[in-house]
Amino acid sequence: MEELLPVLLEFRSERDWEQFHLPKELAAAISIEASELQELFLWREIESADDVKLDSTRMHEIRDEVADILIYLLFLSHDLGINLSVAVRRKLKKNREKYPKEEYHGRFRKT
Template sequence: MNDISIDNILNRIEQFCKDRNWDQFHTPKELAIGAVTEAAELLDLFRFLSDQQIEDMLTDENGRAKIGQELADILYFLLRFSQLYGFDLLEEVDKKMSINEAKYPVKLSRDCNLKYNELTEK
């Protein structure tokens, strides 16, 4: 499928949920729980694995499929939330990146993994 876009996926998700009459279950709280639960499922794939084992997983077809499915599950809940409650997800990410760029100036944060409120002049 070469014509995959956010709009196409949103339409597909909307139809999928409409066909199953799931709007009634998709409160903000339930969708947030879904997103976090799916993020936990992604994390669970890495549980007790070394960094090397995780790198190996990323080059293994089966491992990549499992990771991809959890990423998709997370995105599904984020897209569904944005769809039902009127958020333009791409616009929100764009706005947040501007905030992040201000919080993490390159000069202070390059090669540094400290949180923005811990950054100091080098």
């Protein structure tokens, strides 16, 4: 993942897009791209990941949307000085405390 950021920053800089990439705009872009990803699953029967992977056209679209989300997330975290590795580890620690495996194993709903 670390090798992506310099390439993305160069791409953005070459186009002078930093001026448009304010935190609010990047957060909105992440949300919009996530909605576009969700749209690819809308009105479909519940499918396993293996079922989804069988549709190569759809998988291409899914990959593009996931990439868009990641690109904007990397820009936002870089601009705000968020170390994603540290942030994810901290959040996982909170989630382990909030959802102990003994209580939540095999459950997807909060009690």
